[in-house]
Amino acid sequence: MGLAIEPNVSWMVSSDFEHETEGSNFNFGYCFMADILFSESYAIGTGLNVFRTGGTVEFWEPYGGDTVSFVTRQLDNQYVELPFTFKMRTKEIGYSTFYGKFGAGLGLNTKRFVGETRDYYSTVLLDDGNVDRFDIPDATIDTDQTKLFRASMIIGVGFERKLAGSTALMVGLTYNSSLFSTHKAQDILRVNDENGYPQGLLEEQQLVTETMKGNDSFLALSLGIVF
DSSP, rough: OEEOOOOOEEEEEEEESSSSOOOOEEOOEEEEEEEEEEESSEEEEEEEEEEEEEEEEEEEEETTTTOOOOOOEEEEEEEEEEEEEEEEOOOTTTTTTEEEEEEEEEEEEEEEEEEEEEEEESSSSSTSSOOOOOTTTTTOOOOEEEEEEEEEEEEEEEEEEEEETTTTEEEEEEEEEESSSOOOOOEEEETTTTTBTTTTTTTTTTOOEEEEEEEEEEEEEEEEEOO
């Protein structure tokens, strides 16, 4: 068994190819680890992980009437996750044991933060063929944008350095990626790759929508003590 702190860098991934992802977040987490050994070199790893993840996404969406909006959304989510991994360990090499692990996790979203900025555009073109941009100061932000559960793939490597008796220092890297879309169902507009506006907007044709799909991933540094 052991305890560890886990700073991580997280980012968002677009799987619908109609919304863009920007930048990454630096977060902090911690975990309780438990390895169930069934031989000297193999174990089942479990425990409890608490971590934050998120990033920034940009997309177009229909707003209502003859208005569309360009949205920049910052997501910051906290999860409590139950991991289940298969762990392979080397024999002790100079007081150190090296390991690799692979498995899955099931997380529960316990906290969420959403920050947004929006630019609004009319679908009625101006005389010069451009679109009119304007502000709606009283627009509200829907903070309920993330699914409650998160299934993930977990891959990790690291080593344990014996300190005294059965106590060891553990250092590792863990990659954790959501297996399914983390966004709740939301209609976004398909984008014209040539001009960056929604398809059909400048041509005054019907706009095309599809469901927003994307997931979050992070790379964590694990620093802990194993007993």
